[in-house]
Amino acid sequence: MSYPFHEIEPKWQTYWDDHKTFRTEDGGNKPKAYILDMYPYPSGAGLHVGHPEGYTATDILCRYKRMKGFNVLHPIGWDAFGLPAERYAMQTNIHPRITTVQNINNFRRQIKMLGLSYDWDREVDTTDPDYYKWTQWIFLKIYNSWFDYRIRKALPITKLIDEFEQEGCSKIDCSLYCGDDACCFTADGWKKMTRLEQHNVLANFRLCYIAEIPVNWCEALGTVLANEEVAEWTEKGYSVERRPMKQWMMRITAYAERLLEDAKELDWPTSTTEMQTNWIGRSEGAEIEFALKGFDEKVRVFTTRPDTLFGATYMVLAPEHPLVETITTTEQRIAVDGYRNQAKLKSELERGIDAAKTGVPTGGFAINPATKHEIPIWISDYVLMGYGTGAIMAVPGHDERDHEFAKKFNLPIVEVVAGGDVEKEAYIDDANGVAVNSANDEVSLNGLKFEDAKKRMIDWISAKGIGKGKVQYKLRDWLFSRQRYWGEPIPILHLEDGTLKALDESELPLRLPDLQKFQPSGTTESPLALATDWVNVIDKETGLTARRETNTMPQWAGSCWYYLRYLDPKNNDRIFAAEKERYWMPIDLYVGGAEHAVLHLMYARFWHKVLYDLGYVSTREPFMKLRHQGIILGENMKKMSKSLGNVVNPDDVVKEYGADAMRLFEMFMGPLEEMKPWSTRGVEGVFRFLGRVWRLYIDDERRLNPDIKSVPLTPELERVYHATVKKVGDDIERLSFNTAIAQMMIFVNEVMKSEVKPRQILEPFVIILAPFAPHIAEELWHILGHRQSLAYEPWPAFDPAKLIETTVEIVLQVNGKIRSKIAVEKDMPEHQLEALCLADENVRRHLDGKQIIKKVIVKNKLVNLVVK
């Protein structure tokens, strides 16, 4: 007979809803625990078995923590903007709002069906204007801020204007903001600028800005994609081309150093921290200026090996480098233009696939500042415009790529670090190499190892004013705009005088206009461009005509801060109350998919740091502890997919075995973070376990099993009970749910075997079971005579004294091999153990005729005799 999960699961779900059992108060005397799931994108396909894995894990921890006396914040919401809903609208003309609401309703039904203990009063939906009002509000905060490198933090742009008015830009290193166009001005100079001029200067400083950059444009989707999104869509068969477009960017690069540093204090999977570190890609080196033969312009290069400057025998520019135009000679013009046109057609990815070196000489020459030699300047697509300065000094003796290129095009190779054979291959050992052939009238690196040589070279170029030490990052600014309808409108006006104007906070939310059609605009603008009434406005303040920004925000925007809105989800006056933020933050545990290792998790950290600098949040980092749930494969060990027909639908599993069995199985499969296959047999296994639990407590008449009585405990039952309380608690704390479940099975097996079923351990066992299988536990608790939910019952205590076994098994070894086992009293002194070992018949057989040369005795564990 199976137990009536069909009846009891909906019953308790209704009870929890009606009683708002899991509503959380802000504050109080209890210690707090903020335990967060990555909220889902509510797709039309409904919940996948992968979702409940992470959700069940956190749910168990939350239910346990409540019993341990914590005030637990455990919310859920919907990441509901996004391309799938919009694409569906393009096909059907059904407003994405409608499908989004339907999908959310379905997801909510499925999540409730699993008995997850969320505080539903805190549900958020990123597409709700009351939510995206605050996404836009953060956008404005970021737009109206700049990063002050002197104190390494963001400040309101008004502070910068004040400074400009007082002392111009004299105290600021403008090259960090304006690059080569650094336009230095005095306070007077600032005041004399026109509105537009001032606007343009400030644009260089803002954390959010518009730039014309080559982007990944997808014609079929009618939108640009971030570099990191390209792979996802090309896999689905969409093609992407590179074209320069004006796009909104966020200056995440300003935070590169802090993102790197603060990651050290996080309890995250090493692979995830590692991926972020690689993504940021910090490297230390120098920027060096090379003079051009016959031109006044200089070329700047970035190198991590300034110690090899004497070995730079040629230079390579990226095909898109602006100076290519200037230096190309008439003889080389045709070849250079041809090569540049070819390079333009290739994406960065395609350039990488064909690793064979190509390139053409420009005919121009640069002067190596150390050797004074004229070195030829080539262009090649192995130099990327997007990294460093888009130009390199080529040192074929000590760089593999330069070596390959030099070999192919017969360029000179000079050894400047001794230790290898530079004719054969580049010698790149920076730990052992010693500088040679590296001296001129002013400086010599000869005899120095890498670190010293590098330092001396940087000192020299700095003194000469032709370069400086520099830290370079791979990380690029965040491409923030998308040509979509179904996203947060960017609250910016383009005024007719060419300036941008941010909306005032009081004008938020800037709502999406309703559209009749959801087709792409036909231009590179989003469908919002078609909403002419919405787009064209008059700016009240200046009276100028204006156009609204038609780009919308990327899907990451809403998820960059949703964890903060949960703290105070209904607040209409503020993004959240400061005291609530101080009470709840930071997040104690964050669980979600590893696919968000760099994107979501880095963008969210970035926004958090800006909000921290501006004083809105009190912690440097949002997510103190992070874990990823592993992917659940299909029964055939392959990734679940519709085409393979191995997708498991939670609705079917719950229908057949119930939510408790589903939860239990997902946790019993193996370690949370590992990849593991679904197994219907496995579900049946835990389902049988729940059936055993039911029959242990309940007789055929649905009454309490009459064998459950207040009777004295046997020592065996007492020990297994206390061991279970301890192990299940410990295992939940370290998210080792599979072993916790195994221990509960051991307990139930023991009690089933026993004639006596003492109420004093069976009653608290229901509490131990409850975090894992809450419905059956509530029902048993009820039948045991309680009239309230067990959600806040205290977690049972265990008595460590009861765990100690009075007898222990001692392993007797000879030469490390087990020869016998004996049961002895605990803490038997070593000399007695030794005596018993020597007396053991089987041990003696192996000692026969041999000499004992060493005795290893570990109390309560083993005796090992070493013989010869």
Added chain:
RNA sequence: GCCAAAGUGGCGGAAUUGGUAGACGCGCUGGACUCAAAAUCCAGUCCGGCUUACACCGGGUGAGGGUUCAAGUCCCUCCUUUGGUACCA
């Protein structure tokens, strides 16, 4: 190529600090109950040898080496799988 994580029975996995490898579950085998089946319960189940049996012996945690009285666990080399990355100067 580079970086990271991981390789344990027929299967999913356990072994938290160097100290009894294989907990728990699945599957399988045998038995009980039943007219029969399902369900349930009991027993066995790493591989091999020997044995009526209890026992006993040998081997065993991807491969090979090392440290140690003792290694799934620590060190070195290699192989495989998964994830990330892709000329980042």
